[in-house]
Amino acid sequence: MANPDVGRLREIAREGRVQIIRMLTHAGSGHPGGSLSVIDILTVLFFHRMRYEPKQPTWEDRDRLVLSKGHCVPAQYACMAKAGFFPESLLPTLRKLGSPLQGHPDRVALPGIEAATGSLGQGLSMAVGMALGLKLGAKPSRVYCILGDGEIQEGQVWEAAMSAPKLGAPDHHVDNLCVILDYNGIQLDDHVKKILDLEPVTDKWKSFGWPVIEIDGHDVAQIDKALDQAEAVTGKPTFIVAHTVKGKGVSFMEDNPEWHGKAPTPAEAVRSIREILGLPAEGGTPPAWAAPILQELAAMEKK
Amino acid sequence: MPAKASRAAFGEALLDLGARDERIVTLDADLSKSTMTAKFGKTYPGRAFNVGIAESNMIGVAAGLALAGRIPFACSFACFLVGRFETIRVSVAYSQAPVKLVGTHVGVAIGEDGYSQMGLEDIACIRSLPNIPIVQPADELETKQAVAWAVEHPGPVYLRLTRQNLEPVHGDGYRFQFGRAEVLRPGTDVSVLATGGPLWNALEAARRLEADGIRAEVLNVATIKPLDEETILRSAGKTGRVVTVEDHSTAGGLGGAVAELLGEAMPTSLKRLGVAGFGESGDAKGLYAKHGLDEDGIARSIRKFLGR
Numbered sequence: 001m002a003n004p005d006v007g008r009l010r011e012i013a014r015e016g017r018v019q020i021i022r023m024l025t026h027a028g029s030g031h032p033g034g035s036l037s038v039i040d041i042l043t044v045l046f047f048h049r050m051r052y053e054p055k056q057p058t059w060e061d062r063d064r065l066v067l068s069k070g071h072c073v074p075a076q077y078a079c080m081a082k083a084g085f086f087p088e089s090l091l092p093t094l095r096k097l098g099s100p101l102q103g104h105p106d107r108v109a110l111p112g113i114e115a116a117t118g119s120l121g122q123g124l125s126m127a128v129g130m131a132l133g134l135k136l137g138a139k140p141s142r143v144y145c146i147l148g149d150g151e152i153q154e155g156q157v158w159e160a161a162m163s164a165p166k167l168g169a170p171d172h173h174v175d176n177l178c179v180i181l182d183y184n185g186i187q188l189d190d191h192v193k194k195i196l197d198l199e200p201v202t203d204k205w206k207s208f209g210w211p212v213i214e215i216d217g218h219d220v221a222q223i224d225k226a227l228d229q230a231e232a233v234t235g236k237p238t239f240i241v242a243h244t245v246k247g248k249g250v251s252f253m254e255d256n257p258e259w260h261g262k263a264p265t266p267a268e269a270v271r272s273i274r275e276i277l278g279l280p281a282e283g284g285t286p287p288a289w290a291a292p293i294l295q296e297l298a299a300m301e302k303k
Numbered sequence: 304m305p306a307k308a309s310r311a312a313f314g315e316a317l318l319d320l321g322a323r324d325e326r327i328v329t330l331d332a333d334l335s336k337s338t339m340t341a342k343f344g345k346t347y348p349g350r351a352f353n354v355g356i357a358e359s360n361m362i363g364v365a366a367g368l369a370l371a372g373r374i375p376f377a378c379s380f381a382c383f384l385v386g387r388f389e390t391i392r393v394s395v396a397y398s399q400a401p402v403k404l405v406g407t408h409v410g411v412a413i414g415e416d417g418y419s420q421m422g423l424e425d426i427a428c429i430r431s432l433p434n435i436p437i438v439q440p441a442d443e444l445e446t447k448q449a450v451a452w453a454v455e456h457p458g459p460v461y462l463r464l465t466r467q468n469l470e471p472v473h474g475d476g477y478r479f480q481f482g483r484a485e486v487l488r489p490g491t492d493v494s495v496l497a498t499g500g501p502l503w504n505a506l507e508a509a510r511r512l513e514a515d516g517i518r519a520e521v522l523n524v525a526t527i528k529p530l531d532e533e534t535i536l537r538s539a540g541k542t543g544r545v546v547t548v549e550d551h552s553t554a555g556g557l558g559g560a561v562a563e564l565l566g567e568a569m570p571t572s573l574k575r576l577g578v579a580g581f582g583e584s585g586d587a588k589g590l591y592a593k594h595g596l597d598e599d600g601i602a603r604s605i606r607k608f609l610g611r
Contacts, residue, residue: 060372108399114370116398119389125360126394129367129375136328136350137372156390159360167364171349 004048009220012082013043015289017249017276019078019091022293025269025300027095030103033259034148035075037184037217037244044223045144046079054084057111063141064114064130068123069148069182070104071261076113077101085112121154123147124179128164131177131237135168142231145179150187153196158208165209165236177237178230179210182217184246186257202241210239217242249276266301270294304443306468309499310407312446313464314339317376320454321347327454330365330377332358337466338378338407359387366400374403374454381406381422381463388428395459396432403453404435407464410550410578411594412500417584422463427555429461430528437528438481439463439499442471445525448479456481463499463527465550467587470503472523484531486538490520493605494538497548498524498557501576501596505548508601519605530560532568539571546574546605550596553577574608576601 016039024030042065050063067076074094081088086100093099100110104118114130117123127145134141151157168174183201185192192198202212211233215222223242230238246260247253250272264272273294277286286294321327321343328350329340335353344351354361358379365377377384384406385391395402409422429435438453438460440446446464453460472487484496488509497505502523509519520538524531539545545565547558558575565571578594591597595604 064371106397115366116393119393122359122363122390122394125363125390126367126370126398126400128360129364129369130371131367132352132364133368133371133373136368139371156359156363159354159357160363163354163357163360163364167352167354 004044004220004224006221009043009047012047013040013220014276015082016043016075016078018273018290018293019081020074021264021269021272021276022297023074023077023091023094024263025266025297026092027263029095029263030074031071031261032253032264033186033246034069034072034182034184036248036250036253037246038069038072038146038182039075039078040218040220041146041180041182041223041242042075042079044220044227046083048224049227050144054112057085061139061141064143066115066117066123066127066130066143066145067105068117068145069120069151070118073105076105080112120148120151121156124157124160127177127179128160128167128174131174132168132172134176135172135174141176143177145177147179147181149181149183149185149192149198150195152181152198161205161208161210173235174237175234178227178240179237180240180242182244183241184244186246186255186260188260190257205239209236211236212239212241214241214243217244218248251275266297269297270301273297304471306470307443308466308468309440309446309464310339310466312443313405313450313462314342316447316450317343318346320451321350324374324454325350326372326374328352328368328373328375330354330361330375332356332361332379332383334379337380338405340376340378358383359390362387362390362402363394365402366394366398369400369402370398374401376403376405378405378407380408380420381425382420385422385425385428392432396434399434400459401457402459404459404461405464406461408466409463410465410500411582411590412465412467412550412587414587414590415584418582421582423552423578423582424555425463426527426551426557427559430555430560435459435461436481436526437461437463438526440479440525441499441502441523442469442473444471444473444477445479449525452479452481465500467500469500472503472506479525482526482529482531484526484534485523486520486534487523488519488521490518490542492518492542493520493544493546493609494542495519495521495546495548495605496524496535496557496561497521498527500550501548501591501601504591504596504598505601507598508605511598511602512605515611517605517609517611524557527557527560530564532564535561535564536569539565539569544572544609546576546608548576548596548601551577553579574604576604
């Protein structure tokens, strides 16, 4: 694939981070930490890798994304809005009654979502099935599945891990599947290492028959290169361990289990967004697209 | 037609249908010899996937296949399949993935293997999900037609099949209609709503009761969800008394569904026959006698229920 425009992707990811904070503040609940850790990966997928038609979300030859760590769907909503699946004005309806932007992905409510997830541990099996089905149908599409690190404590993940490198042999290997682990090191209750350490995670997946690539999950060039390498693998699906920081981009959320599943207050949101945009605590000039968002959140603060 | 297990009829039907529609694929969790998909696998090796003893993954992979345009039949013993309820709930039901879930070896009729292998709560579980119809055919002819229907049905389906042979209850001209209960034997004194394995026993019981002057109307409720409310209410309105018969827990199965319907639409005296408590090892005949699901037991319960 053509070299990515790294600067452009970084700008889109920055905008995604702002929208995540904005959405969660309007919703008054949600999961900022894991949404901020996965946004760079999703940005590369949506704006450099995946083939899709936002106005025709069921286009048969599209690539598929299964966000198995469904609680981080605000990051996907930010990308989908930017890509044109739905208007950005819908973003503040996240988690509100009647909104297609459900708290966890709902493929019926929002065309473009490929699988209902949120009950952790199920997405990889579905992605494996999709990849196999696409092979059986002689489709060129690729399937991407994003797992959370805490999520892989679920047993079903390892059932799927065991089956995927062998399923479909000899004619329909699922080498159209690429799985990305968002290894941010924190789960709801605490650091993953303190709850149930996953290490040695790379060795585990390798021993199950997966080629494994390790990257910095916030470096868009590294993400893109790993996806290139995955696409070159034949006969097997590929596993990417993306080392990330939970809450990436907002200093007081970074690497802090407290921010797994709580929304910022409007004041915290303004502070977060100013940081994401590289503005001082007060003053400075936000980019034109961000100014109304900051005003909107400042108005919420006054209420 | 000789007696045949509905799982065997399913395996034969799938073999035929597979020749006509290459989208049909099977998934098994190391029980393909028991669920009777093994022949399909031998005939269409590239379309049969044995994922090993991992039912959750099997169900999830089936959901993905369905969402990618295949018609997957995910098969295991009913207890192991529906035991992975959370995966069925989100990957199949909530995702609206048109997976054909096939649960075999239902009820105490499997006999010697004992309770851990008996599907006794599967109807209750699946019935609680908003969008998975439940079909339990009563003989070979009905099974084959139900499988063909499942292939055509655009959504997820749960098929409930027996290990044991089933005596035919239908003539050659029978046409399965999804969502319809069928009056197999008309009567005026009591409505006997039966499904699956013990349906034949219910018919036998009705024949015996006839000799005592009790005219039982016997209905085959092959579609347990959605229930054929119209036919059931018409029969219940006529007889004023309803008995349900099933090889399933008395909680939440056909009996539960009928109780809910009658309770809301037309309060009617009701007796639920089925399995209360756990199953156990033993011969199938002995177990049916113990749980009152044989001809004698059903006839006895009906007499008592009618006070005769």
